[in-house]
Amino acid sequence: MTPQSDDIPTRKQEIPIVLILGHYAVTGLSKRGGELWGPCPIHNGGREKRDLHIDVRNNSFVCFSQVCCAHGNALDFVAAMEKCSVQEAALKVREWMAEESIATEGTSRGRGERSFSKSAGFNH
Numbered sequence: 659m660t661p662q663s664d665d666i667p668t669r670k671q672e673i674p675i676v677l678i679l680g681h682y683a684v685t686g687l688s689k690r691g692g693e694l695w696g697p698c699p700i701h702n703g704g705r706e707k708r709d710l711h712i713d714v715r716n717n718s719f720v721c722f723s724q725v726c727c728a729h730g731n732a733l734d735f736v737a738a739m740e741k742c743s744v745q746e747a748a749l750k751v752r753e754w755m756a757e758e759s760i761a762t763e764g765t766s767r768g769r770g771e772r773s774f775s776k777s778a779g780f781n782h
């Protein structure tokens with residue numbers, strides 16, 4: 659184990675998966691290094707189950723439940739939650755970003771989030 663910062667990966671074209679977890683208010687995750695384990699909100703796994711594994715550094719997730727098997731990146735997560743296509747998921751995320759930047763306008767933190775939503779970029 660090497661000490662790693664908790665920096666959110668900011669690769670272009672990619673939404674930080676932790677942002678998505680925040681949007682869905684996913685709780686009960688336990689942190690181990692750059693990884694999060696917890697109940698899977700996609701198939702509504704029980705609180706005591708720890709099927710969902712999120713790799714914060716690679717910005718990916720995988721659910722180890724055999725009834726679910728969801729995996730992918732942040733947009734795949736949204737698509738699985740919303741039961742929509744990845745394309746639609748990207749649109750939804752863009753809407754959330756816009757709403758959040760309006761909600762936090764006027765604060766210095768809001769400026770940071772705005773610049774994020776601009777720099778995040780989307781695949782068209």
Ligand SMILES: [Zn+2]
Pocket residue numbers: 698699700701702703709710721722723726727728
């Ligand atoms: Zn699952």
